[in-house]
Amino acid sequence: MNEFYIVDNYGFKEDYLDQLINNALSSLGIKEANFSIIFVNDKEIKKINKEYRKIDKPTDVITFALNDNLNIKLPYEILGDIYISIDRVKDQAKTYGHSQKRELSFLAIHGLLHLLGYSHDSKEDEKIMFKLQEEILTENGITR
Numbered sequence: 001m002n003e004f005y006i007v008d009n010y011g012f013k014e015d016y017l018d019q020l021i022n023n024a025l026s027s028l029g030i031k032e033a034n035f036s037i038i039f040v041n042d043k044e045i046k047k048i049n050k051e052y053r054k055i056d057k058p059t060d061v062i063t064f065a066l067n068d069n070l071n072i073k074l075p076y077e078i079l080g081d082i083y084i085s086i087d088r089v090k091d092q093a094k095t096y097g098h099s100q101k102r103e104l105s106f107l108a109i110h111g112l113l114h115l116l117g118y119s120h121d122s123k124e125d126e127k128i129m130f131k132l133q134e135e136i137l138t139e140n141g142i143t144r
Contacts, residue, residue, distance in 0.1 A: 002030060007038040012086050012104075020105055024112060024136045035079035035115055037108060042087040060088035061107040063114040082111030098144045105142045109133050 002025045006017065017037075025033065040048070042058040050056045052064075065080040084107050093103040113129055120126035137143070 001032060003034045005036045007036060010039050010041070010086050012039055012089075014101065014104070016101065017104065017108060020140050020142070021108065021112065023140050024109055027136060027139060028116065030116070033079050035081065035112075037082045037084060037111070039086050040083050042085050045083055045085040045088070048083060058085055058088060060085055060092060061111045061114075063111045065115045065117070079112075079115040082108065082115065084108065084111065096144075102137075102142055102144060105137055105140070106133065109136050 002022065004021055021037075025031075045060075045062060046056070046058040048062055049059050052062070053059075062083045063080060064083075066078050084104070089100055089103045089107065093100045096103070110129075110133055113132060118125070118129040118132070120129050
């Protein structure tokens with residue numbers, strides 16, 4: 001059974017996010033995983049970004065995948081944590097000319113794929129990851 005927790009200190013959580021994440025996990029064939037999505041503001045994510053990535057500016061989403069550091073097999077998969085800046089969601093939705101729902105959904109799926117080992121470090125990896133993101137969002141009716 002998949003379990004994920006959304007930590008929302010900003011009153012930003014939307015009902016559609018639970019369904020989107022469950023649908024994404026199902027379409028990816030993930031049956032037993034645990035992870036958290038934590039909403040933060042720009043100040044908090046900037047601090048995290050500086051501490052862990054040595055980049056002194058806010059970012060939209062940052063993930064901490066437990067699997068990167070564990071070499072043990074568990075009966076279920078503990079994926080890690082996804083931090084999403086609500087300030088970036090609002091600003092980027094305006095910048096890209098789409099809804100906050102679209103931006104939050106994109107960042108949640110982007111973070112989830114990072115927890116599952118996808119990256120965009122190379123053009124080839126980026127193509128694979130971004131195609132999968134768009135497929136998941138489109139399957140769930142979340143378009144630009």
